[in-house]
Amino acid sequence: MAAARTWEWFIGNFEHISKIDLTYYKRPQMERRISSFMRSIDINDYEEFIRVLKSDKVILERFILHITINVSEFFRNNNHWQKLVNDIIPDLLKQHSRIKIWSAGCSTGEEAYSLAILALEYNLPLDGKILATDIDRGVLEKADIGLYSKKAVENVPAAYLKKYFTQQGDFYRINDEIKKMVSFQRQDLLRDKFDKGFDLILCRNVVIYFTEESKNLLYKKFADAMRVKGILFIGSTEQIFQAKELGLTSVAIFFYQKQ
Ligand SMILES: C[S@@+](CC[C@H](N)C(=O)[O-])C[C@H]1O[C@@H](n2cnc3c(N)ncnc32)[C@H](O)[C@@H]1O
Numbered sequence: 001m002a003a004a005r006t007w008e009w010f011i012g013n014f015e016h017i018s019k020i021d022l023t024y025y026k027r028p029q030m031e032r033r034i035s036s037f038m039r040s041i042d043i044n045d046y047e048e049f050i051r052v053l054k055s056d057k058v059i060l061e062r063f064i065l066h067i068t069i070n071v072s073e074f075f076r077n078n079n080h081w082q083k084l085v086n087d088i089i090p091d092l093l094k095q096h097s098r099i100k101i102w103s104a105g106c107s108t109g110e111e112a113y114s115l116a117i118l119a120l121e122y123n124l125p126l127d128g129k130i131l132a133t134d135i136d137r138g139v140l141e142k143a144d145i146g147l148y149s150k151k152a153v154e155n156v157p158a159a160y161l162k163k164y165f166t167q168q169g170d171f172y173r174i175n176d177e178i179k180k181m182v183s184f185q186r187q188d189l190l191r192d193k194f195d196k197g198f199d200l201i202l203c204r205n206v207v208i209y210f211t212e213e214s215k216n217l218l219y220k221k222f223a224d225a226m227r228v229k230g231i232l233f234i235g236s237t238e239q240i241f242q243a244k245e246l247g248l249t250s251v252a253i254f255f256y257q258k259q
Contacts, residue, residue, distance in 0.1 A: 115130050
């Protein structure tokens with residue numbers, strides 16, 4: 001009988017198929033998620049699993065969705081969005097007449113579309129479209145369709161829901177006026193180059209499974225991609241421990257400013 005394939009063998013082969021390098025992610029959590037997925041399709045060794053991932057595009061897509069965890073919602077952690085609108089953005093507009101915004105790890109688009117809604121509501125002068133990127137092509141396709149469940153729009157104020165969505169049965173479709181303000185692009189935050197000159201970057205609930213080293217690498221790349229005094233807005237369970245070394249200062253909880 002052939003020896004069982006190792007974790008290293010699996011991640012090497014998986015990278016070939018998907019271009020996703022799992023060495024950047026925390027191994028125990030990833031192993032757990034991968035095992036649970038394998039169990040769900042009745043496979044118990046890496047070699048067979050890789051064979052299936054190579055031959056079955058649907059399973060490959062489902063698996064990528066499973067390991068990247070892409071749950072999102074509009075105005076997630078509503079109170080942080082209040083802070084963004086009331087204090088952070090007005091301060092940014094004191095620096096520059098137009099602001100360049102990026103939703104990094106945008107999943108199915110809720111965060112980027114929330115930003116677009118605010119930009120219209122508050123008449124914010126944007127520098128081009130809002131950039132929204134994710135590693136997972138499947139979620140970007142969903143973002144482009146823009147159809148959301150009741151749960152996803154739970155935090156959307158009734159007036160915005162009426163103005164910027166069209167109800168379709170139990171779902172809500174984002175209007176074209178909002179859609180055309182966002183540019184969705186596929187990007188791996190850990191391996192791809194970034195554009196420059198951002199005033200506001202949102203990277204929320206993306207790094208949960210990244211190793212500490214990958215997180216710092218990413219935060220450094222964000223700092224380099226921002227203009228001086230630009231703001232990085234992170235998730236409600238996150239903290240940047242090495243902020244100072246990376247040239248960032250905490251200006252409010254979950255908001256870091258480039259020095
Ligand atoms: C939980 S969602 C966060 C969505 C949104 N930012 C929010 O807070 O609601 C995490 C997203 O990060 C993406 N992601 C994970 N690793 C990534 C990477 N290396 N590059 C780009 N996106 C990544 C996943 O595909 C997933 O869609």
